[in-house]
Amino acid sequence: MGLHETPLLFDFELVSSEDLTFMPMSVRFNLDRFGLRISLAQWQLLPHxxxxxxxxxPVDEDAQIEPNFDHALFEMMRTHANLEPDWFTPDAEPAWRNAAAVPDGLLRHCHTAGLAAPNAEVWARLDPFKRYVLTKLSRKPEASHDFLPAMREFGLVG
Known part of the structure; x- marks a missing residue:
């Protein structure tokens, strides 16, 4: 699978990420799957x-499909920021990958927002990338401003 024609953005990201000032979820996904970390300031050092x-x-789970993300990022960071991304060991079994169980953080965020949480059947039907996004948006104790819009966009809230 090759590169997409345009940046991958969800509707809920358009306001904050359309100009790519902030990292879109597609970039966050690929950073996480390759075990790379860059700060927002480092991201913003890169040319548009x-x-x-x-x-x-691509945002496919299989790291073999498009192994050039990490190489491209390293080259860009060296060229434009004279820096390298930090490495970490990716979680071998992240919560979003488990289609049989809704992650606790997502359940807490739904409860805090007064929303009905998706049941295991609904969770399992979600595309893995959407499960990643919801898990990422609900990982911190405080609510993300994108959580409710993402839930709406993914058809989990009326």
């Missing part, structure tokens, strides 16, 4: 064209 290119990489 490089950020757009990184946001066009």
């Amino acid at each position: 064209a490089d950020r757009a290119l990184l946001a066009r990489f």
Whole structure:
């Protein structure tokens, strides 16, 4: 699978990420799957064209499908920021990958927002990337401003 024609953005990201000032979820996904970490300030050091290119990489779970994300990021960071991303060991079994159980953080966020949480059947039907996004948006104790819009966009809230 090759690069997408345009940056991958959900509707709920358009306001905050359309100009790529902030990292889109597609980039966050690929950073997490390759075990790479960059700060928002480092992201913003990259030229817009490089950020757009990184946001066009596929979001498939299989790291073998498009192994060039990490190479591209390293080259861009060296060229434009004289830095390298930090490495970490990715979680071998992240909560979003388990289609049989809704993550606790997501359940807490739904409760806090007064929303009915998706049941295991609904959770299992979600595309893995959407499960990743909801898990990522609900990982911190405080509510993300994108959580409710993402739930709506994914058809989990009326």
